[in-house]
Amino acid sequence: MGHYSKHRISVCTTCRHKGHDCRPGRVLIDRLRRAIDCAGDSVGADFEISGVACMAGCDRPCTVAYYGSCKATYLFGDIDPDDHIDDLIAFARQYAAPGDGWCSSVQRPKGLADKTLARVPAAIFHTVADDGLPQ
Numbered sequence: 596m597g598h599y600s601k602h603r604i605s606v607c608t609t610c611r612h613k614g615h616d617c618r619p620g621r622v623l624i625d626r627l628r629r630a631i632d633c634a635g636d637s638v639g640a641d642f643e644i645s646g647v648a649c650m651a652g653c654d655r656p657c658t659v660a661y662y663g664s665c666k667a668t669y670l671f672g673d674i675d676p677d678d679h680i681d682d683l684i685a686f687a688r689q690y691a692a693p694g695d696g697w698c699s700s701v702q703r704p705k706g707l708a709d710k711t712l713a714r715v716p717a718a719i720f721h722t723v724a725d726d727g728l729p730q
């Protein structure tokens with residue numbers, strides 16, 4: 596590929612729809628890749644989309660995570676390839692904007708508002724030694 600993506604979206608490929616045997620993660624990845632490439636601005640180039648086996652949100656399939664350096668990390672659950680592609684693209688656009696990616700549920704796309712399983716602050720390490728204080 597050659598280009599450097601600043602942010603990542605990971606999609607669980609082992610989640611199963613409740614009561615079914617199918618694993619919709621692969622379909623979700625394909626649709627997300629197509630949609631982000633067609634998004635009409637540079638957002639596609641900012642993201643790498645990959646599959647991952649289980650993010651420990653198995654009760655809320657499918658799970659999808661957003662992360663990047665100096666950005667908050669999000670884990671969403673109950674994501675359906677038939678219903679949430681537009682919301683995931685809208686969130687990608689929001690996430691790629693300058694800043695640490697922190698936002699409240701009302702600021703996120705409507706379809707994702709009740710699907711956040713985790714929001715973890717950006718890991719910006721700041722040690723006592725940086726302040727020149729005794730350790």
Ligand code: FES
Binds near residue numbers: 610649651653657658
């Ligand atoms: S199988 Fe998808 S989160 Fe565990």
